[in-house]
Amino acid sequence: MSTTLAPAAPTAFGTDVLRHLDAQIASARRLLDAVLRQGAAIRNRDVDGVLARLGEMQAEMERRSSLERDRVRILTQAGGGLGIPPHTVTLDALAQLLNPNEALAAKGRSAELKGLLAEVQREHIVNRALMRQELSFLSHLTRQLGVDGEDVGYRPPSEPGATMRATLDPSAQPVRMRRALDLEA
Numbered sequence: 001m002s003t004t005l006a007p008a009a010p011t012a013f014g015t016d017v018l019r020h021l022d023a024q025i026a027s028a029r030r031l032l033d034a035v036l037r038q039g040a041a042i043r044n045r046d047v048d049g050v051l052a053r054l055g056e057m058q059a060e061m062e063r064r065s066s067l068e069r070d071r072v073r074i075l076t077q078a079g080g081g082l083g084i085p086p087h088t089v090t091l092d093a094l095a096q097l098l099n100p101n102e103a104l105a106a107k108g109r110s111a112e113l114k115g116l117l118a119e120v121q122r123e124h125i126v127n128r129a130l131m132r133q134e135l136s137f138l139s140h141l142t143r144q145l146g147v148d149g150e151d152v153g154y155r156p157p158s159e160p161g162a163t164m165r166a167t168l169d170p171s172a173q174p175v176r177m178r179r180a181l182d183l184e185a
Contacts, residue, residue, distance in 0.1 A: 013077065014102030017094065020070055021109035027067060028116035031060045035123045042130045050131075 034056040041049030072086065078094045079086035091110050095103035 010102065011097075011099060013081075014098040014106075017074060017098065017106055018102060018109065020067070020074055021106060021113060023070075024067055024113050025109060025116065027060060027064050028113055028120060031057060031064075032116055032120045032123065034060060035120055035127060039123060039127045039130065042127055042134065045134070 034053050038050055038053035038057070041053055075086040075089045075094075078089045078097055081097050082089065082093055084093070091107060095106060098106060
């Protein structure tokens with residue numbers, strides 16, 4: 001004769017922990033989506049898209065600050081129940097305060113959250129590298145055009161010599177304009 005154990009009733013604390021983990025996962029998914037779309041915008045050299053995604057990421061990070069306050073509250077509550085300082089509460093320790101089903105669900109959600117956050121970090125690193133690459137390319141182009149700094153003013157090509165002169169230093173030597181593309185036949 002086999003006996004089946006009835007599932008343990010959810011606890012209020014367990015429900016709170018799982019709800020918090022679900023909110024963290026939803027936030028991480030939104031952040032990942034914004035980071036992935038920012039990467040696409042960088043690759044497409046869509047400046048407005050890059051900036052829009054940056055705004056989305058900043059807004060999500062602000063929302064995550066409220067999730068962090070909630071996490072601290074949960075850890076404080078768990079620490080009180082376990083008799084340990086909140087900063088030492090681990091997932092395994094927290095699971096002691098949950099019924100077995102809640103503990104299993106919390107561990108699964110925690111693993112999913114860690115995976116999402118690792119993917120966000122990887123994609124963010126890729127995006128930063130892509131942006132550095134684009135900025136290096138632009139820097140190379142400006143050097144090829146003879147523009148060496150931000151304090152350089154433009155002189156129209158119709159003027160004799162077509163030079164660029166430093167606007168802050170009247171004694172600066174003229175720099176010959178180089179044409180990147182000569183479209184005149």
